[in-house]
Amino acid sequence: MSDKSEFILGVDIGGTHISAAIVNKLDWKIIPNNVVRNHVFSQENAKSIFLTWANTINSCVEAAGSMVKHIGIAMPGPFDYENGVSMMTGQSKYDDLYKMNVKTPLATLIGIPEQNIHFINDAAAFLQGEVFAQHLNTKERILGITLGTGLGSAVWNKGEKSFDADLWNTPYKNLIFEEFLVTRWFIKRFKELTDIEVTGLKQIINEHQQNPAFSILCEEYSIHLLDFLDFFSKKYNCIDFVIGGNIAKALPILLGQKKNQVEAYNIKTAILGEEAAIIGAAAQFS
Template identity: 80%
Template structure:
């Protein structure tokens, strides 16, 4: 297709990664040979972060012969999506960007006008993509959760775009829900129980399933997640969930002893992976 308006660059920025791909606006599918992925050291300087983002985006643009005029970016919160200002602080990621307008330097580095760069919450973008991919758009409402370096929550209502439910900092136990449902909880809790340092849940599953602490962690995490499902479900009067993010891959292990408490929910695991957020980000220009 030669019409440049049929293609939009979609970008998914997480706590440790950035992925970019060309999205075909007529089909809302990714041009598969155009995906560029890179690791992001999100606790480094603002300059380092911007250069990492721009390098990935520019490499994706260079891989196509088409001129790219519009970029949609899925970004974790808290974030001023309208003005492109990061409000992330104290989450072990992007502290150097706190209260900084990230749209202006990014526009300069990639050569795209600021008005053509739109941001969307990553959880909302993920949910938007998954709802249509899994043909769940016949439901009146679907709730989305992303579990990774942060806790994302979003709501999709039939006939409307998904929005950020912004529940990450809801008070829970001795802190907030996010502190009990993300990667750093596994790291912290495993060290408390074993005095061992791990990088996250993946390492625990790969190396420590025989450790007595493993079953304790699974049960505790499952209880926290069930509490969050109940809270989210009651708040929006909905029992349909899509759960994604790196931790979601381990849900069969984490939730195997909680099936009786999950019967009241319809839970689907995300199928598109990073593609959901990329497509959802690009769909801002639909």
């Protein structure tokens, strides 16, 4: 890689994974065969988490043979993105980092100055990347949703960068929306219905679709998601959505019984996957 200033390291950190890649500023595309992925045990101690993050980032830089100077990191919330302080607690991920400045130890481990590490909400980064990839920038507004270990929401307005809508903790059914739309809801609800313990939605779909409880699960989840779509759509006066995250891949199965209601919205499924958040994170340095 010749001109090092053309390249930025983009990182996507989730509740169970970290992915990193070098992004070319000239065309905002990931350098081919450059994505490095690792599983993150986000309920481990802080030291273990930082080492996993740093090893992944360092491996990516070494594989590319480049000395990058800037890193953009997409991170789930709640998180103080300006100061690099994690505010996640009670969400089955990163509890040990609560109220910790993660920028300082990470900068030390990867050898890059703190001021050259910028954080962005993962849903906002995802939406920014998808709008670019799907050529949606002729629209006036796009709403983004990520469904996985957490609930992400973002808004993109024409001519502006996307921002975190921060709707995960909106009150819903005596709790908050996130508790009814993410992986832990499937695990908890399936156990209540069947007394069977599972690790996530993928296992339920692969092993238990014939169980009578599966149709109940789909019916209930459809109602929750439609309620969220309705709330989000009315809040921003928009029916155009991009939905991503691990759960998004299963939406055709989960929403099958509610096809007519779903068609009230213009929903596009994410096409870049993790690459959207990586590109969106790197684009902080555009």
